[in-house]
Amino acid sequence: xxxxxxxxxxxxxxxxxxxxxxxxxxxxxxxxxxxxxxxxxxxxxxxxxxxxxxxxxxxxxxxxxxxxxxxxxxxxxxxxxxxxxxxxxxxxxxxxxxxxxxxxxxxxxxxxxxxxxxxxxxxxxxxxxxxxxxxxxxxxxxxxxxxxxxxxxxxxxxxxxxxxxxxxxxxxxxxxxxxxxxxxxxxxxxxxxxxxxxxxxxxxxxxxxxxxxxxxxxxxxxxxxxxxxxxxxxxxxxxxxxxxxxxxxxxxxxxxxxxxxxxxxxxxxxxxxxxxxxxxxxxxxxxxxxxxxxxxxxxxxxxxxxxxxxxxxxxxxxxxxxxxxxxxxxxxxxxxxxxxxxxxxxxxxxxxxxxxxxxxxxxxxxxxxxxxxxxxxxxxxxxxxxxxxxxxxxxxxxxxxxxxxxxxxxxxxxxxxxxxxxxxxxxxxxxxxxxxxxxxxxxxxxxxxxxxxxxxxxxxxxxxxxxxxxxxxxxxxxxxxxxxxxxxxxxxxxxxxxxxxxxxxxxxxxxxxxxxxxxxxxxxxxxxxxxxxxxxxxxxxxxxxxxxxxxxxxxxxxxxxxxxxxxxxxxxxxxxxxxxxxxxxxxxxxxxx
Numbered sequence: 001x002x003x004x005x006x007x008x009x010x011x012x013x014x015x016x017x018x019x020x021x022x023x024x025x026x027x028x029x030x031x032x033x034x035x036x037x038x039x040x041x042x043x044x045x046x047x048x049x050x051x052x053x054x055x056x057x058x059x060x061x062x063x064x065x066x067x068x069x070x071x072x073x074x075x076x077x078x079x080x081x082x083x084x085x086x087x088x089x090x091x092x093x094x095x096x097x098x099x100x101x102x103x104x105x106x107x108x109x110x111x112x113x114x115x116x117x118x119x120x121x122x123x124x125x126x127x128x129x130x131x132x133x134x135x136x137x138x139x140x141x142x143x144x145x146x147x148x149x150x151x152x153x154x155x156x157x158x159x160x161x162x163x164x165x166x167x168x169x170x171x172x173x174x175x176x177x178x179x180x181x182x183x184x185x186x187x188x189x190x191x192x193x194x195x196x197x198x199x200x201x202x203x204x205x206x207x208x209x210x211x212x213x214x215x216x217x218x219x220x221x222x223x224x225x226x227x228x229x230x231x232x233x234x235x236x237x238x239x240x241x242x243x244x245x246x247x248x249x250x251x252x253x254x255x256x257x258x259x260x261x262x263x264x265x266x267x268x269x270x271x272x273x274x275x276x277x278x279x280x281x282x283x284x285x286x287x288x289x290x291x292x293x294x295x296x297x298x299x300x301x302x303x304x305x306x307x308x309x310x311x312x313x314x315x316x317x318x319x320x321x322x323x324x325x326x327x328x329x330x331x332x333x334x335x336x337x338x339x340x341x342x343x344x345x346x347x348x349x350x351x352x353x354x355x356x357x358x359x360x361x362x363x364x365x366x367x368x369x370x371x372x373x374x375x376x377x378x379x380x381x382x383x384x385x386x387x388x389x390x391x392x393x394x395x396x397x398x399x400x401x402x403x404x405x406x407x408x409x410x411x412x413x414x415x416x417x418x419x420x421x422x423x424x425x426x427x428x429x430x431x432x433x434x435x436x437x438x439x440x441x442x443x444x445x446x447x448x449x450x451x452x453x454x455x456x457x458x459x460x461x462x463x464x465x466x467x468x469x470x471x472x473x474x475x476x477x478x479x480x481x482x483x484x485x486x487x488x489x490x491x492x493x494x495x496x497x498x499x500x501x502x503x504x505x506x507x508x509x510x511x512x513x514x515x516x517x518x519x520x521x522x523x524x525x526x527x528x529x530x531x532x533x534x535x536x537x538x539x540x541x542x543x544x545x546x547x548x549x550x551x552x553x554x555x556x557x558x559x560x561x562x563x564x565x566x567x568x569x570x571x572x573x574x575x576x577x578x579x580x581x582x583x584x585x586x587x588x589x590x591x592x593x
Contacts, residue, residue, distance in 0.1 A: 007316075007319055007366065010268070013266070013268045013269070016265060016266045016268070017266050017368065019266075020067060020071075020265075020266040023067050024063045024064060024067055027063050027066065027067070028056070028059045028060070028063050031055070031059055031063070031415075031418070031419075031422075032052055032055065032056060032059075034411070034414065034415045034418060035051065035052060035055050035415055036048075036052065037408070037411045038407050038408055038411040038412040038414070038415045039051065039406070039407055039408070040404065040405060040406050040407055040408060042405075043405070043406055047392075047396065050392065051389065051392065051393070054385045054386075054388055054389040054392070055385075055389060057378070057381060057382055057385035058382045058385045058386055058389070060374070060375055060378040060382070061375060061378055061379045061382055062382075062419075062423060063422070064375060065255075065259060065422075065425065065426050066422045066425050066426075067262065068258070068259045068260075068262035068263045068426065069255075069258045069259050069262055069425045069426040069428070069429035069430075070258075070262065070425070070429065071258075071261075071262035071265050071266075072257070072258030072259055072260065072261035072262030072263075072265070072326075072429060073258045073262075073429040073432060073433055075261050075262070075265065076257070076258060076261060076433050077433065077436065082261055082326075083325065083326060083327050085265065086261065086264040086265050086268070086326060087264075087323065087325070090224050090225045091221045091224060091225050091228070091323070093217075093220045093221055093224045095213075095217070095220075097220045097223075097224070099133060099136045099216070099219060099220070099223070100223060101136070101199035101200055101219065101222075101223050102136060102137075102138065102197070102198045102199050102200070103136060103137050103138075103198060103199065103200040103201065103202055103215075103219055103279070104137075104138050104139075104140055104190070104194065104197075104198040104200070104201045104202070104282075105124070105137055105138070105139045105140065105201075105202045105204065105215075106140050106142055106187060106190060106201050106202065106203050106204060107121060107139065107140065107141045107142065107204045107206070107208075108142050108144075108183050108186050108187065108203070108204065108205060108206070108276075109141065109142070109143050109144070109145065109154075109206045110143070110144040110145055110146075110179060110206075111145050111146065111147050111150055112145075112150075112206040112492075113492075113493075114150070114153045114154045114157040114158070115157075116206075116492070117141075117154075117206060118157050118158075118161060119577075119578055119579075120208070120209045120578065121139065121141075121161070122161065122577075123209070123574065123577050123578060124209065124210060124211075124212065124215070125139065125165055125168070125169055125171075126577075127211055127212030127213075127215075127574065128169065128212045128215070128216075129165075129168045129169065130212070131212050131213075131216065133212070133216060134165075134168050134169040135169070136219075137169055137170075137215075138169070138170040138171075138172070138197075138198065139169060139170065139171045139172070140171075140172050140174065140190060140194065141158050141171070141172070141173045141174070142174055142176075142186050142187070142189070142190055143173070143174065143175040143176065144175075144176050144178075144179035144182075144183075144186050145175055146178075146179065151175055154173070154175065155173060155175065158171065158173040159173065172194075174189075174190075174193075176189060180303075181291075181303045182303055182305065182307075183275070183307065184291055184303065184304065184307035184311075185303065187201075187203065188290075191282065191285070191286045195282050195285075195286050196282075196286075198282055199223075199281070199282060199283075200219060200222055200223075200279050200280065200281055200282060201279070201280050201282050201285075202215060202218070202219075202278070202279050203275065203276055203277070203278055203279075203280065204276055204277065205275070205277075205333065206492075207333050207334035207492060208235075208276050208277050208331075208332070208333055209238065209331075209332045209333070209578070210233070210277060210330065210331045210332070211330035211331075211572075211574045213329075213330055214233060214329045214330040214331045217325075217329060218231050218233055218278075218279040218325065219279065221325065222279050222281065225321070227319075227320060227321050228281065228320065228321045228323060229280065229281045229284050229285065229315040229316070229318070229320025229321060229322055230271075230273045230278060230279070230280050230281070230285075230311070230312055230315050230320075230321075230322040230323070231278060231279045231280075231323055231324075231325060232271060232272055232273050232274055232277070232278040232322075232323070232324040232325070233278060233279075233324075233325050233329060233331040234256065234260055234324065234325060234326055234327060234328055234329060234331060235274065235276070235277045235331050235332065235333050236249075236253055236256070236328055236331065236332055236333075236565075237249030237252065237253065237332065237333060237334070237335045237565065238332045238333065238334050238335075238567070238575075238578075238580060239564075239565055239567050239568040239571075239575070239580050239582035239583055240334070240335065240337070240494075240554075240580075240581075240582050241494060241551070241554040241555065241558060241580075241581040241582045241585055242337040242338070242494045242548075242549070242554050243547070243548045243549070243550060243553040243557060244336070244337060244338050244339055244342070244548035244549060245335045245336065245337055246554065246557055246562075246563040246564075247456065247457055247460040247548060247563060248335055248336075248342065248460075248464075249335045249565070250453060250454075250457045250563045250565070251427050251457045251458070251460075251461055252335075253430070253565060254426075254427045254430030254431050254434070254454070254457075255426035255427045255430055256426075256430070257328075257429075257430040257433055257434075258426060258429040258430050258433055259426045259429075259430075260324060260326040261326045263324075263326075264323070264324050264326040267324075267368060267372075268323070269316070269321035269322065269323060270313075270316050270322060270366055270368035270369055270372070271312070271321075271322045271323045271324040272308075272309070272312065272322070272324055272372075273308045273309065273311060273312035273315075273322060274308055275307065275308035276333065277331045277333065280315075281320065284315060284318055284320050285311070285315065287318070288314055288315060288317070288318035288320075289311045289314045289315055289318075290314075291303075291304050291307055291310055291311070292304075292310075292359065292362070294355060294358055297482065302355075304352065304355055305348060305349075305351055305352030305355060306349060306352025306353050306355065306356070306376070307352075309356070309372060309373070309376055310356075310359060312369075312372075313362070313365055313366070313369035313370075313372065313373070316365075316366055316369055317362075317364055317365055317366065317369070330572070330574065332567075334492055336490065336492075337491070337492065337493065337494045337495060337549070338495065338497050338545065338548070338549045339464070339467070339497075339544065339545040339548060339549070340497055340501070340502075340505060340545060340549075341490060343467075343468070343471050344490065345490060346468060346471070346472075347471065347472070347475045349380075350380045350472050350475055350476070351475070351479065353376045353379060353380050354377060354380060354381075354476065354479065356373045356376055356377050357377060359373060360373055360374070380472050380476070381476075383468065383469040383470075383471075383472035383473055384469075384472065384473040384476055384477075386466075386469045386534075387466075387469050387470055387473045390466075390516070390531075390534050390535050391516075394516045394519055394520060394531060394535075395519070397520065397523065397524055397527055398519035398520060398523040398524070399523070400523075400524075402524075403524055403526070403527055416530065416533075420533070424458065424461075427454075427457070427458065427461075431450075431451075431454050434450060435447055435450070435451070443566035443569060443570070444564070444565075444566060444569065445561045445564055445569050449561055449562070449564075452562065453562050453563045453564070456562065456563060457563065460544075460548075462533065462536070462537065463536060463537035463540055463541075463544055464537055464544070465537060466513075466534060466535050466536070466537040466538050467506070467509060467537045467538065467541050467544075470508075470509055470512070470538060474508075494551065494554070494581065495549065496546075496549045496550055496551065497545050497549040498546070499542070499546055502541075502542045502545045502546050503542055505545075506541040506542050506545060507542075509538045509541040509542075510538065510539060510541055510542055512535075512538050513535055513536070513537075513538030513539030513540075513541070514539060516531060516535050516538070517531065517532070517535070517536075517539055554582075555585055558582055558585045558586050559585070561586075564586075568582055568583065568586055571583050571586075
C-alpha cells in the first residue's frame with residue numbers, strides 16, 4: 001500500500017478555510033475591542049490586561065462555534081441537500097450500489113450489562129440480515145471486562161448469539177486479560193489479530209446503536225472514495241426517560257445540526273473522528289495510526305485517553321481523507337442519565353484533551369489538524385479562564401466604590417448581550433432551522449411545544465455551564481499537582497441522586513456561588529443579576545442535580561412531550577424492538593388517553 005503522501009488541497013477548500021480564519025480572527029478581535037471599550041478608562045492597567053487575557057482564552061471555542069453555526073444554518077436553509085456542498089461528488093452514492101468489501105463491526109465494551117449489549121446488537125444484525133447484506137460483515141465483540149461474573153455472562157450470551165446467527169453472520173467474542181491502552185489498545189489488539197482479514201471496520205461503543213441503512217450507507221460512501229480513511233457518522237441521542245438526559249441532549253441535538261454542517265464546510269477532508277459510530281479503512285489505519293507514547297512524571301508509559309482525534313490527524317497526515325457525514329442518519333448513542341455521570345465522562349475527556357499539549361509538535365501535520373488540536377485544548381482551558389474571570393470581576397465590583405468605576409454600563413451591557421448570543425448561537429441556529437421549516441417543526445411536536453422546550457433547555461444550560469467550568473478547573477488543578485485520572489466505568493441506567501450524595505460532590509460549588517452572590521448583593525445589588533447569569537448554576541448545583549435525576553420529572557416531561565426528540569414523537573420502526581423506557585412510557589400514556 002502506497003498512500004498519496006503529497007497532499008494537495010482543493011483551491012475551493014483552501015478559500016473556505018481562509019474565509020473562516022478571517023471571520024474567526026476578526027470576530028475574536030472585535031470581542032476583545034468590545035471588552036476594552038466596556039472597561040472604564042481609569043481602571044488599573046494590570047487589571048485591564050488580566051481581563052483581556054482571560055477573555056481571550058474563552059474566545060476560540062465560542063468564536064468557532066459561532067461561525068460554524070451561521071455557515072451551517074445558511075447551508076441548511078439554502079440547499080435541499082446541503083451534504084452535496086460539503087462532500088465530494090464521489091461520495092454522493094445511491095442506496096442500491098452493491099457492496100464489495102468486508103467490514104468488521106467492532107463492539108468495544110468493559111463491564112457492561114450483556115443484556116443491553118445483546119439487545120442493540122441483535123437488532124443491528126437483524127437489519128443487515130433482512131437486507132441480505134450480513135455476509136459482508138463480521139461482528140467482533142471486543143471485551144475488556146475484568147469483573148469475573150460479568151465476563152462469564154458475556155461469554156455465555158455472545159456464544160449463544162453466535163450460535164443463533166451462525167448461518168447468517170460471523171460473530172467473534174474476545175475478552176482481554178487486561179485493558180492496556182484502554183479502548184485504543186482494545187482496537188489495536190483487534191488490528192493485530194484480525195485486521196488483515198477485513199477492508200473496513202465500523203467502531204461502536206457499548207451505548208451505540210445504528211440502523212442497518214446507516215451502516216451500509218457509510219460502507220458505500222467509503223468504497224466509492226478510495227482516498228477516504230475515516231468516515232464519521234453524525235451521532236444523536238436515543239430517546240430517554242431521564243430528565244437530565246432529555247435536557248442535555250435536546251440542546252446537543254439542536255447545536256449539532258448546524259454546527260456540524262458548518263464545520264464540514266471548511267474542515268472538509270480534515271474532519272473529526274469521535275471514536276464510535278464511524279467507519280475506518282483498516283490498511284492505512286494499521287499502517288499509520290499507531291498512537292505515540294506519552295510518559296508520566298515518573299517516566300512510565302501513559303496511554304492517550306482521547307485517542308480519536310490523534311488517529312484522525314495521523315490518518316490525514318498519511319494522505320487519507322477524514323470526513324463526517326453531517327446529516328442525521330439513524331445513528332444513535334445513549335447519554336449519561338445524571339449530571340454526576342456526565343461529569344465523570346466529561347472529566348475523562350478533559351484529561352484526554354489536555355494530553356494534546358504534548359502532541360502539538362508532531363511532525364508533518366496539516367495546518368487544519370494542528371488547529372484542531374489547539375481548539376480541543378482550548379475547549380477545556382476556557383473553563384478555568386471563565387472561572388478566574390468570574391472571580392476577578394466579582395471581587396473587583398464588590399470592593400469598588402461604584403460600578404461605573406470599573407465598566408461603562410452601556411458598553412458592558414452590549415458586550416454581555418453579544419457574548420450570550422455567541423454562546424448560544426449553535427443552539428439558536430439549530431432552533432431556527434427547525435422553526436423555519438414546517439416539516440422539521442412537526443417532527444419536534446409543533447412550534448409552540450418546541451419553543452417551550454427550547455426555553456427550558458436554555459435555562460438548564462445556563463445553570464449547568466458554570467458547574468462544568470468549575471469541575472474542569474478543580475480537575476485541571478488536581479492534574480497539575482499529580483492527581484491521577486484515567487478511564488472509569490459509567491452507570492448507564494436511570495437512577496436518582498440523593499441529596500447527601502449531591503451535597504458531598506457539590507458543596508464547594510454551592511459555597512462558592514453563595515459567596516459570590518453575597519458579595520454582589522451586599523455591595524452593589526443591581527449587579528447581582530449580571531453575576532447570576534454566569535455563576536447562578538453554582539448556587540443551585542445541589543437541587544439541580546437532585547431534581548434532574550428524579551424519575552417522576554422524566555415521566556412528567558414524556559407525558560407532555562416536553563424536550564421530546566423526533567424519534568419520540570414518531571418512533572422509527574428500528575427503535576421499537578429496543579423497548580426504550582421513554583418510548584414505552586409514551587406508548588402507555590397514549591393508550592390511556
